[in-house]
Amino acid sequence: MMKYPIYLDYNATCPLDERVLKAMLPYFSEHFGNPASRSHLFGWKAQEAIDIAREQVAELIHANPKEIVFTSGATESNNLALKGLFEHFSPEKNHIITLPTEHKAILDVCLHLEKLGAEITLLQPDSSGMISPEAVEKAIRPNTFLISIMYANNEIGTIQDIAKIGALAKKHNVLFHTDATQAVGKVSVDVREENIDLLSMSGHKLYGPKGIGVLYVNAKSDAKNLVAQMDGGRHQRGFRSGTLNVPLIVGLGKACEIAQFELKKVAKQTENLRNQLEQGILQHVAGTSINGHIEKRLPNVSNISFEGLDGERLLDSFKEIAVSSGSACTSASIEPSHVLKSIGLSDELAQASIRFSVGKYTTQSDIDFTIHYVKEIVESLKL
Structure with a gap:
């Protein structure tokens, strides 16, 4: 029926995959420790779970586990990426290239940054939602510090030529960020091969829990210089302070492991x-x-x-x-x-x-x- x-x-x-829920449950009660508690077994157990989850996420997108920053979701990841880099590069470099078809979590951040002196170029996609790498390259200026283009559009599904855009960004010494929220877990994503410096994603788009996401930060590029937007404790190498939500992180890790396999x-x-x-x-x-x-x-x-x-x-x-x-x-x-x-x-x-x-x-x-x-x-x- x-x-x-x-x-x-x-x-x-x-919906949450039942295998994800099963992995999360012990960390709500039995393994309830704070991963920042380094002096006893409860904290060690929680930190071990965090480390495993970092490896699971990193493996799915072909990153290094140390490059995985846990956030509350892709919206926070997008804010951290754009605002954090603007704060680092401004005023010498203040130009961002993006598309009008981006999620509001990018467009609204750009509107905010414009009030602070950022210059935003919105490139016009074609009727299928595609933007040519050549159009992106033509828009690059001496003061451009970031290209932010969604991997796959959330409404129409169009997948951009991320590898080529990443390559030209690298060629011009411009950082490349992609909101890959809809792509990760549905199509193959490789941050190394595609020259991605920063990548945003959310757990609930790949059968994981809500309220947890990731910002991948390329440790070998200037992306590592982004300025934290949340201070207090210098957690996660100083990129994002706050006590880590162990059950949700475990769930995201398990969802990534399942997604890679399936x-x-x-x-x-x-x-x-x-x-x-x-x-x-x-x-x-x-x-x-x-x-x-x-x-x-x-x-x-x-x-x-x-x-x-x-x-x-x-x-x-x-x-x-x-x-x-x-x-x-x-x-x-x-x-x-x-x-x-x-x-x-x-x-x-x-x-x-x-x-x-x-x-x-x-x-x-x-x-x-x-x-x-x-x-x-x-x-x-x-x-």
Whole structure:
């Protein structure tokens, strides 16, 4: 028997893997020590768990465990990366290159830094959400200290040419940061091969717990000079003070270990289900189209526009499936997605676009039901 609503919003968050929960539980009660307590067994046990988690995270992204800084999530990681580097390089260098399709956790930080004297260049992506490495290179100035470009877009799934952008950043002696929140655990990420100096990620996007994330800081580049944004105790080599949340860190580590082992299998599984869902909706529902790059994208996400429909009404009608509009809610209305507007969609079409994101717990029957359900809802709204 199917359970409703069917969850198709994995890009928003993932359910906790039961193996992750099992790994975390002892650290809430039995192994409750503070890893900063260096004089007894309770602290040693907690520190041992932290060290293992660092290795698990580092292995997934091909980093050194010492380069892993635990944060409360990707939003904090993004803040630490951009604000910390700006504070180090300013005023001699104050220019950041990024995209208008970035997550608000990047764009809002840039707005904040502009008030402090930063110069921000927002490069215009093409209609698929891609930016060419050549366009990035042309935007580099003598005062550029950072390029920050999302690895894979959270709304449309488009994957940027990270390796080439990283290479040209290195060529021009500019640091390269990527918000890889949606990419890590879904596609292969290699910070060494792709010349990434800083990388942000969150645990709950790869079946780990909420409230825990990572900032990878390349110890061999100027990224290591970023200025801490949270002081008090000089934890984590001074990058981020505060008592470490051992249960959540253990959970993130375990989630990364599982993701590394299952990555190819889950990617193939989700891509197959995503393609079936996409093809079924496009075949049976008139006036639909795909947003984003058709080939260079995450294996689990499809952003579909429903021409001629009211987006808010459409989303409200989907009672038996959990999906997202990708829109930012304001106090009185739903604004069109800034990502979709940035790649050329009108306000009306952007508002009438739905993000479907499947995961490793999505079933074939979920997809079959959703195709017919979406067809019925759309047809009823057009009457």
